[in-house]
Amino acid sequence: MSERAPYGTWKSPITAERITGSTTSTEEIIVDDITSEIYHLEGRPAEKGRCVLIHSETGREIVGKEVNVRTGVHEYGGAAAIVHDGIAYYSDFSDNRLYKVAVKEGSQAKPVTPDNKAFRYACFDVHPTNPRILVSILEDHTNDTPSTVVNTLVTIDTEKQIITPLVSGADFYAFPRFSPDGTKLLWQEWDHPNMPWDISKITVADISDTLALSNVTTISKDGSNGYPVWANKNTLCWLCDVSGFINPWKYDVSTKKTSPIFPSPLKEDFAPAMWKLSFFPLAIIDEEGKFAVFKAFRDGRAVLYRVDIETGDRKELESPYVVAESMRTVSKSKGQFAFLGTKVDESERIILGSAKTDASSFTSIVASDAPSSPFDPNLVTIPRGISLKVPPNDDPLHVIFYPPHNPAYAGSSIDGEKPPCVVNVHGGPTGMAYPGLNWALQYWTSRGFAWLDVNYGGSYGYGKDYMNRLRHGWGIVDVEDCITASQLLSSPPHSLIDPKRIVIRGRSSGGLTVLGALCNSSNTSVYAAAASHFGVTDLVGLMAMTHKFEKEYGFELCGASPQNPEPFKKRSPINYVDNIKQPLLILQGDIDRVVPKEQAEAVYESIKKRGGVVEYKLYAGEGHGFRMKETQCDALERELAFYQRALGLDSK
Structure with missing residues (x-):
């Protein structure tokens, strides 16, 4: 029989130890383009965050016990391995060399690049007629x-x-791909000050038997162009945002014609912001290259379409998956594709889809938290997507609300009590919170907390205009949107949460939003406590110390320049630390190259010096994002205990 207890004090079987101990993460799907065998990269927190290449159907490891299949290209990595005709090629993060190994048991890996740790590799493709290249x-x-x-x-x-050098001159490259007959090469490129979702272009060139390029041609239109793929030897597809929404485009090699695939633009985004090279939102599903499956976002959820590339006709596939990532072609003859699929009540799994006709089917290949879900599915709270109207113009603000839920409790023992709420700010800031099942989130809701994901202005998935709301507005728009969402949901007509017990947390750029809400906002008293996970505190320092991929990202976000750093100073929480009155938890990795530890320590020392309530934990061996089991476990438990103390909750 269910009991009652104050919100925020419920006992839960979802423990940090079980979440981090039993759970792995699937980083990306890899398909052998000759044999159609499916593989994946599995992140293992219990092995210090090591990534392992796995044969998905059998669970067999392809690489050695000490190998970490990962790349540091663009710092965020992705696309660290491929498999072609039974041979795996992968980057080992320990020395950055590229290796090859036969996928059959007992095979020995051999390096295929020189010993030079300064060289990082990613996004490989095998030449179709000369597979040694x-x-x-x-x-x-x-x-x-x-x-x-x-x-x-x-x-x-x-x-x-x-x-052998092939293409140079641009600041960045992605997705180099040989045409099916090996006579052409395509790639994506972009230059500073742009990020790939701002302005990038698709280029195609002839490539000779001696691997010399000629007739190099930019085929894309203005704006952001990304995720190119060959449909067949004469047609290639990619995603372009020139219409205001990221939609599918195509190029005909013989006619040299570029055109949108749909007769008129669809007001849905068909691609995420390309933070990692492993992101891919489409798959060719027939041998003629006429049909493809595309993933789009609608109201923050994934939608799958079967699209006729020639005519633009599309059919929405009936799918239970609210998140669909890392899409790959499996078998063109069978119309099969694979992706990482997550439901609102089911963890991420590798899904084999079939769409040879308009009738689709989906089969789970493997669970990323294998062998099975570690917790009772009845513990899961179901998300509710809400589009709030922000005064004075009723501009949309997209959030995802998770009410507290635990079948062992019938609610609060305090009459009329509203739950405390954890407001979560996604990173990026050009990012997005998804509604798929996340046990680390359920850790909170099963203890009687509400949870609110804020897809503030600047988040992707809602069109170019919504994403551009953050242009010149980082540290303002995101901060005020979080405050507005918190105030609207804690007051009529919503009244879903307790306005006096709202806490806010964020990772990376989300940490800047968190700190800004506490010290440099229209209302610094909205939140009762906060946690910054490797959060940005000093934009001037960040721009001076950050890595190449994001070297100029902040200029456009803040409307600053090397000659005019004032917007950075005005948005940097480090300059307003004396305004922070609420308890603050700071969690940081000691080898973080994206947000160096010095930023966290400056805030900590400042608050500590004046006697404020602040806790700082530095994790050895962790970078930008915590990969180790011990770190993940400690961080979750530490944050819960911190909020319970700050809110005066008795969990005993």
């Missing part, structure tokens, strides 16, 4: 400062360990 991104850190790191495309002779 790979094309790859090479990120050269020989001169390891943001201004002197060099990105190029190269070919790799995997038999001779010879690296």
Whole structure:
């Protein structure tokens, strides 16, 4: 029989130890383009965050026990491995070299690149008629400062360990791909000061038998163009936001014609912001290259379409998955594709989809938290997407609300009590919170907390205008949107949470939002406590110390420049630390290159010096994002205890 207890004090079987101990993460899906066998990269917190290449159906490890399949290209990585005709090629994070190994048991790995830790590789593709040759991104850190790191495309002779320059001149490259007949090469490129979702272009070139390029042609329109793929030897597809929404486009090699796939734009975004090279939102599903499955966002949830590339006709597939990532072609003859799918009440799984006709089917291949979900599914609280109207113009503000839920409790024992709420600010800031099941989130709701994800102005997935709300507004728009969402949901007509017991947390850029809400906002008293996970505190310092990929990201976000750093100073929480009155928890990795530990320590020392309530935990060996089991477990338990003390909750 269910009991009653004050919100925020409920006992829960969802423990930090069980979340981090039994759970792995699937980083990306990899499909052998010859055999159609499915593999994946599995992150293991219990093994210090090591990534392992796994044969998905059998669970067999392909690489050695000490190998960490990961790349540091763009710092955020992704696309660290491929499998082609039974041979795996992967980047080992320990030495940054590229290796190859046969996927059959007992095979020994061999390096295929020279021993040079300054070279980082990602986004490989095998030449279709000369399989000893790979094309790859090479990120050269020989001169390891943001201004002197060099990105190029190269070919790799995997038999001779010879690296040959192929394309250079742009600041960044992604997704180099040979055409099916090996006569052409496509790639995506962009330059500072842009991020790939601002302005980027798609280029195609002829490539000879001697791997020389000619007839290099930019085929894309203005705006952001990304995620290119060959549909067949004559047609390639990608995603472009020139209409105001990211929609599918195509290019015909023979006619040299570029055109949108849909007759008229669809007001849905078909791609995420490309933070990682493993992100991919489409898959070709037939041998002629006529049909593809595309993922789009609608109201913050994934939607899958089967699209006729020639005519633009589309059919929405019936899918229970609210999150669909890392989409890959499996079998063109069978119309099969794979993706990482998450439901509102089911953890992330590798899903095999079939859409040879308009009738689709989906089968789970493996659970990322195998062998099964570690907790009773009845513990899951179901998210509720809400589009708030922000005065004075009723501009939309998209949030996801999770009410407290635990079948062992019928509610609060305090008559009329509203629950405390954890407001979560996603990172990026060009990011997005998804509504798929996350046991770390359920850790809170099963203890009687409400949870609120705020997809503030600047989040992707809602069109270019919504994303551009953050242009020149970082540290203002995101902060005020979080405050507005908290105030609206804690007052009529919503009245879902206790206005006096709202806490706010955020990672990375979300940490800047958290700190800004406490010390540099229209109302610094909305939140009762806060936690900053490796959060940005000093924008001037960040821009001076951050890595190449984000070296100029902050200028456009804040409307600043090297000659005019004033907007950075005005948005930097470090300059307003004396305004922070609420208890603050700071969690930080000691080898973080994106947000160095010095930023966290400056805030901590300032608050501590004046006698404020602040707690600081530095985790050894952790970078930008906590990968180790021990760190993840401690961080979750530490944050809960911190809020319970700050809110006066008795959990005993």
